[in-house]
Amino acid sequence: MRLPSALVCSVALSLLAWSGLASAAGLDELPKDIQQRLYNKDMLDPQQPIGPSAYRDWKAPRKAPWTIGYASSYAGNTWRAMAMDRLQNVIIPKWKKLGLLKDVLVTQSNLKDSVQIQQIRQLVDQGVDAIIVCCSNPTALNQSVKYAYDKGVPVFSFTGYLTSPYAVNSSNNYQLGGFQVGSALANQIGGKGNVLVVEGIPGTSGSDSQDRGMKAGLASHPDVKITGDVAGMWTDQIGQAEVQKWLATHPGKLDGIVVQSAAELGVLRALQQSGRPMVPVTIGGETGALCYWRKHPEYLKEAYQLWPPGDDIELTWNIMMRTLQGQGPKIQSVLVDSVKFTFDDVKKRMGEDCDENSDKWENVGIENWGGTDYLDQFFLRPADPEKYKP
The missing domain is CATH 3.40.50.2300 (Response regulator)
Incomplete structure (x- = not known):
């Protein structure tokens, strides 16, 4: 069946208008210095998702306090331990005190994609309001991310990206x-x-x-x-x-x-x-x-x-809270700069009596790793997430 020419023209104009909006949204809304420094195509993973976020106009179906799922893929190294330490001893107490967090449910898949996929679905079915994942295969989780999205549950990936258009990613430009x-x-x-x-x-x-x-x-x-x-x-x-x-x-x-x-x-x-x-x-x-x-x-x-563990998980947590509050992330991936250390920096951080066998990590501080003012630039309706009133 042939469509009337007027209708064809109308549809074509609509598509052109939509594509213009799409190209103007997301990356082009970021400050030019951030675009040039962190999203330069010559220094960006070609699969890194940098389109407009699916959560630009999204609102959480339920009011705070929220329940969060953390579908971790691995617990067998010092980095994961330090990320968990920040989550349990700093982030959870802080956000519970703010009245915005009810609970955090944690799962571990031990590098098995099929297990992590099932755990994400289980967390959704248990009624979490958002899910955090870490360091995962970029494509294996996409169907479970869509399952979560369809149930009103956004998924946030830190220390690496997911290619699903329904995920929000945060990391260094690796x-x-x-x-x-x-x-x-x-x-x-x-x-x-x-x-x-x-x-x-x-x-x-x-x-x-x-x-x-x-x-x-x-x-x-x-x-x-x-x-x-x-x-x-x-x-x-x-x-x-x-x-x-x-x-x-x-x-x-x-x-x-x-x-x-x-x-x-x-x-x-x-x-x-x-x-x-x-x-x-x-x-x-x-x-x-x-x-x-x-x-x-x-x-x-x-x-x-490139990835201070405590700061990395706090970065994605702050992005998640802003999204749940309806601030509207502009882009699928929020990227941050590496932090350079010189010997003078190391000397300031530790004395000669330091332990060469220490399995701890040096974080750089959340304000140096995507702090409040920095994240404001990635949201359509930026506000201090700690001052949010349900």
């Missing part, structure tokens, strides 16, 4: 951060030499983005050669074991190691136990690794914190 880390290591070794790459958990968006960026940073120095690639699984014990095995089977010259936290402490131990020279190892936020640098001032020139 591809850019990885490039900064890779470039710093290349500069540290004089722009030439053999480098071992220690990935995180392959298949997760945060790990894959960082890995791509780190390798691009190394590749920007043509005389740097990647001679090995192992998976540290964001866990010190695994990173140590994998690097020990690699060192035992690759006796050739090694000039540096680029590693994703949380595994740098294990990688340092592997080097120390190997009897090889202590070549530069990139350091993120692990306190024990930073302490090694504190006691060896010439070891590194700089380091980058």
